[in-house]
Structure formats: C-alpha cells, structure tokens
Amino acid sequence: MTSDCSELQAKILELKKKRNALILAHNYQTIDIQQIADFTGDSLQLARKSAEATGYDLIIFSGVRFMAEMATVLSNGVPVYIPDPSALCPLAAYVDADKIRAKKEEYPGLPVIVYVNTTAETKSETDYICTSGSAVEIVKALGVESVLFGPDSNLADHVRMHTDVEIIDIEPRGSCYVHNQFDLAQLQLLKEEYPDSISIVHPECPKEVQEAADMVGSTGMMVKTVAKAPSNTIFLIATEMGLIHQLQKSFPDKKIIPVWEGAICRQMKKHTLEKILHVLEDLPEENRVTVPIAQLPHITEVLEQMNKVKGQGPATPVVQES
Numbered sequence: 267m268t269s270d271c272s273e274l275q276a277k278i279l280e281l282k283k284k285r286n287a288l289i290l291a292h293n294y295q296t297i298d299i300q301q302i303a304d305f306t307g308d309s310l311q312l313a314r315k316s317a318e319a320t321g322y323d324l325i326i327f328s329g330v331r332f333m334a335e336m337a338t339v340l341s342n343g344v345p346v347y348i349p350d351p352s353a354l355c356p357l358a359a360y361v362d363a364d365k366i367r368a369k370k371e372e373y374p375g376l377p378v379i380v381y382v383n384t385t386a387e388t389k390s391e392t393d394y395i396c397t398s399g400s401a402v403e404i405v406k407a408l409g410v411e412s413v414l415f416g417p418d419s420n421l422a423d424h425v426r427m428h429t430d431v432e433i434i435d436i437e438p439r440g441s442c443y444v445h446n447q448f449d450l451a452q453l454q455l456l457k458e459e460y461p462d463s464i465s466i467v468h469p470e471c472p473k474e475v476q477e478a479a480d481m482v483g484s485t486g487m488m489v490k491t492v493a494k495a496p497s498n499t500i501f502l503i504a505t506e507m508g509l510i511h512q513l514q515k516s517f518p519d520k521k522i523i524p525v526w527e528g529a530i531c532r533q534m535k536k537h538t539l540e541k542i543l544h545v546l547e548d549l550p551e552e553n554r555v556t557v558p559i560a561q562l563p564h565i566t567e568v569l570e571q572m573n574k575v576k577g578q579g580p581a582t583p584v585v586q587e588s
C-alpha cells in the first residue's frame with residue numbers, strides 16, 4: 267500500500283487484517299482497488315493465487331463472476347466474496363452448457379476446449395479450459411485435427427494463426443465487446459506517429475489488429491514485457507484501460523500509450539472501494555460466491571489441468587507509487 271492511502275483505503279486495510287482476508291484484483295480494476303489488493307493479475311494468475319490461499323479466512327475477489335467462481339473451486343474451502351455480485355462477463359454469456367451439448371452431438375468425438383471466460387456451468391461440460399496465454403499450447407498438445415472451441419471467436423482466430431488444427435467455433439458470434447472494438451486504423455495511426463514503438467494487443471482483439479501488432483498476449487504477458495523493457499521504451503497497448511493505468515503507474519520510466527482510450531469494461535468497473543468495505547464489514551450472504559456441488563469434481567479437474575499448463579507465471583506485485 268502506498269503512503270498517500272485514502273481514509274477509505276486505510277479502513278479497508280485495517281479490516282482486511284482483522285478478518286484475515288486476501289484481496290485479489292484483476293488487472294482491469296481501478297487503481298484505487300489495485301492499491302489495496304494483495305495481488306493483481308490476469309485470470310490465470312488470480313486462479314493460481316486462489317489455490318494458494320490456505321491460511322486466510324476469506325478471499326475478496328474483485329473481478330467478474332466467472333473468475334470468482336474459479337477462485338471458489340480452487341480455494342480449498344476458503345470462502346470467496348465478490349464486491350458486486352452483478353459483475354458478469356458478457357463474453358461468457360455467448361456459450362452455455364446446452365450449446366456445448368448441441369455442438370458435441372453435431373461433432374461427436376471432437377475435444378471441447380473453452381476459454382476461461384465461461385460460467386461454472388459451461389465449464390462443467392468441457393474437456394479442457396484454456397486462457398488467452400495457453401490456448402495455442404493446449405490445442406497443439408492435443409495432437410488432433412479438429413477441436414470445438416469457444417466462446418471467443420477472435421481468440422479462435424489467434425489459435426488458427428498459430429496452429430494447423432481446424433478450430434470449429436461453438437458460437438461464431440462470441441466476442442468481448444471491449445476488445446472487439448479495437449480497430450486496425452487506430453493502431454496503424456499510432457504506429458505511424460511512434461515508429462519506434464512496440465505494439466502489444468490482447469488476443470480478444472480482431473484478427474487484423476492482431477496481425478498488425480508486434481506482439482499478441484494476455485495482460486499478464488503485457489506486464490512482464492513492459493517490466494523487462496529498457497527505460498524510455500514506447501509501448502502501444504490494446505487492452506482495457508485498467509491495465510493501461512497500472513502500467514503507467516508502475517513503470518513511469520516507459521511511455522505507455524493506449525491504442526483506444528474508450529476500452530473500458532463496465533462490468534469490471536462495477537466494483538468499488540465502498541463495496542469492498544461493505545463485504546468486509548458485513549460478509550453478506552448474497553456476495554458469497556458458490557458453485558453447485560454436482561459440478562465441482564469435473565470443474566476442479568479441468569481447472570487443475572489448466573493451472574498446470576505453462577502460463578504467465580506468478581501474479582504481479584501490487585502497484586507501487588512512483
């Protein structure tokens with residue numbers, strides 16, 4: 267935590283200690299939330315942190331609900347609370363368990379891989395779960411000619427670009443409304459303006475944006491790449507603004523330019539410091555995240571398998587003041 271901690275942040279930190287709570291925040295959370303978190307990271311990094319939460323009495327998970335569900339499955343019984351239970355990922359809504367069952371009937375015998383951005387119910391019907399950083403590796407490792415894949419059609423394109431495997435979309439319309447709005451022209455104009463820059467885009471961006479970029483990767487990979495770069499490096503980054511603000515604050519010696527400043531996930535931004543404090547004070551039952559017991563064994567198995575795949579490494583430290 268930083269020296270210019272607000273009164274509200276100080277209150278949260280005090281209560282967090284009393285409750286023996288672990289606060290996990292996604293990279294797309296606002297900076298004030300990232301500052302009071304024990305760890306900030308992408309969905310894979312936070313899933314791994316949840317699995318190491320033994321010793322805490324509760325987890326407060328500041329991210330969208332599918333992430334909090336994964337934390338619930340992996341936390342070895344440590345209860346998980348979400349500051350705003352209505353924070354849902356619209357991308358996850360594109361594919362449900364019924365859609366997967368129907369696709370399996372249409373393509374019997376093909377392995378099903380779903381992106382981590384899916385509900386617990388959807389995960390209970392899949393064979394494998396991938397993250398944006400592990401999708402290519404998982405598809406290649408299967409050694410098959412075709413797979414069923416969803417829900418993100420841009421991530422599907424990313425896998426097509428890097429493997430010879432036939433990727434059959436479970437739902438061809440599936441996309442993240444935030445990343446799908448990045449536009450090739452925005453990136454090209456910035457590249458012209460900053461010819462010495464390095465561009466990194468998220469694989470949820472459209473195919474043509476991925477093709478024009480120097481690098482494509484998850485937010486965890488973006489943080490690591492910027493951290494390792496020499497001072498004064500200029501980066502053009504295409505992802506949600508929460509990560510941009512984190513990078514600008516953490517690495518003031520580098521120039522971090524958002525490809526599009528309108529990239530704001532309204533669902534991620536539903537969480538606030540006030541809501542976190544409310545959870546810590548009252549532990550409201552409606553904020554407690556649960557996963558149906560019947561789905562637990564299969565989801566645990568596929569998530570543990572996902573966690574074993576080489577990913578983005580450890581969660582990044584909490585943002586430090588410059």
Ligand code: SF4
Nearest residue numbers: 355356357442444531
């Ligand atoms: S940024 Fe996109 S994928 Fe991430 S939570 Fe928001 S809508 Fe879902």
